[in-house]
Amino acid sequence: MTTLYEHGTLAALMAGNFDGxxxxxxLLKHGSMGIGTFTGLDGEVVILNNEVYQAVSSGQVNHxxxxxxxxxxxSVHFPAEQQDITLRNVNFAKLNNDFVKEHKLANVFAFLQLSGEFEHVKIRIAPKQEKPYSTLLDVAQHQPEFTAENISGTIIGYYAPEIFGTITAAGWHLHFISDDRQFAGHLLAFDASELTGSFEIFDNLEQHLPIHNKEFRESTVDMATLRDGIAKSEGNAE
Known part of the structure; x- marks a missing residue:
């Protein structure tokens, strides 16, 4: 059995529940690889082999x-049934279309890790928020973006089916970190001639809810605008 462990929900972040x-x-009891964010929406987190890295809005990366x-x-997991892959002339559009179709991911959760030399990388980093918190959509409109050219690094993250697009981001939710650990963030775009790595399909989703958090228990979500708001917040809106 392969298990993806999710703590909290993206819908809760949309409502401004940013307390840790x-x-x-x-968290590391449930996975050695993953992505996330810290209290106050403080940056973008990459977890690689139990090592935790945080990219903050200044562009600095902290271990x-x-x-x-x-x-x-x-979102975290322990690697269990990885399949090795090599992708050529790849970008975000090809991951969202060709890769998803080829590996029949539309109705499953999956993990992807790709490493190599990137011709172009574009990321954004959520700035730390203070109470009273705004909504994720408001924060997303003021997130700094960074670009890098000819950089060696790794993409990691998860694919979620559209039907689960309120507990997490539908499609690919990917973070990037450079080999020198000096450049990292939420991936918006990239281009690479050849990347190698692995992917894994999960047959089990473990959703953990913060039931002892007052804000989570009392928050309300506007379902009418939730999916569109998530797409805009994740940088996936048309």
């Missing part, structure tokens, strides 16, 4: 060793 509800220590740091939203 799981520690890094507890996190504080196991008591908390996160409101994260």
């Amino acid at each position: 509800t799981i520690t890094v220590s507890d 996190i060793t504080d196991m008591d740091a908390t996160m409101p939203f994260a």
Whole structure:
């Protein structure tokens, strides 16, 4: 059995629930690879082989060793049934279309890790918020973006089916980190001639909810605008 562990929901972030509800220590009990964000929507998190990295809105990348740091939203897993892949002349559009179709991912959750030399990478990084929190959509409209050319690094993240597009981002939700650990963030666009890595399909989704968090229990979500708001917040709106 292959399991994807999700803590919190993207819908809760959309409602402005940015307080951390799981520690890094507890999260790593459920996975050694993953992505997420810290309390206050403080940056973009990459977890590689139990090593936790945080890209903050200044562009700096921090190696996190504080196991008591908390996160409101994260996706992690332990690699179990990886399939090796090599992709050539690849970009985000090809991942969303050709790769999804070729591997029949439309109705499953999947993990992707790709490494190599990137001709172009565009990322954004959520700036830390203070209470009273705004909504994720409001924050997304003021997120700094960064670009890099001819950079070696790794993409990691998850694919979620459209029907699950309120607990997490539908389609690919990917983060990038450079080999020198100096450049990282939420991936918006990229181009690469050849990337190697692996992907994995999950047959089990473990959704963990922060039931002891007051804001989560009392928040309301506008379902009429939720999916469109998520797409805009993730940088996936047309």
